[in-house]
Amino acid sequence: MPDPVIDDLLAGFTPPRPYTMEAAADAPRAPGVHVVLEGGTVIYVGRTGNLRNRLRQHLTGNRDSSVLHEQVGQLLDKQGTVATAQDIAGWLGEREVRWQETDNPEGTKEALVLALKPRFNRQVPKPRSPRASG
Structure with missing residues (x-):
């Protein structure tokens, strides 16, 4: 069932596509x-700063070059063998990707x-709040 909150947050993004090269x-x-x-x-x-390069890097890079690559690798490692870059790209290819150009x-x-x-x-950023002085 579609989630209206997520739909609103992603309104300016491309339609979802399989995450492939x-x-x-x-x-x-x-x-x-x-x-x-x-x-x-x-x-x-x-x-x-460059959507095309970064999306490719998640699929072809190594665990040091991409937090996503590392996190997916750790998930797949739990299956008993160390996941290869090809394993990680295959797993991502079964997911979807969307993007939005922005200056911010x-x-x-x-x-x-x-x-x-x-x-x-x-890391989830902490909501910004005014600092108490004292």
């Missing part, structure tokens, strides 16, 4: 925010992570 190749070389979805649920939010990727990512608390984002 073909999808990554269609992304612009522009700053933006990307989300990975599993069954309609956002499981990761990322920001970048940091702020957009922070707002989405706070609202959605995706399981593959390591």
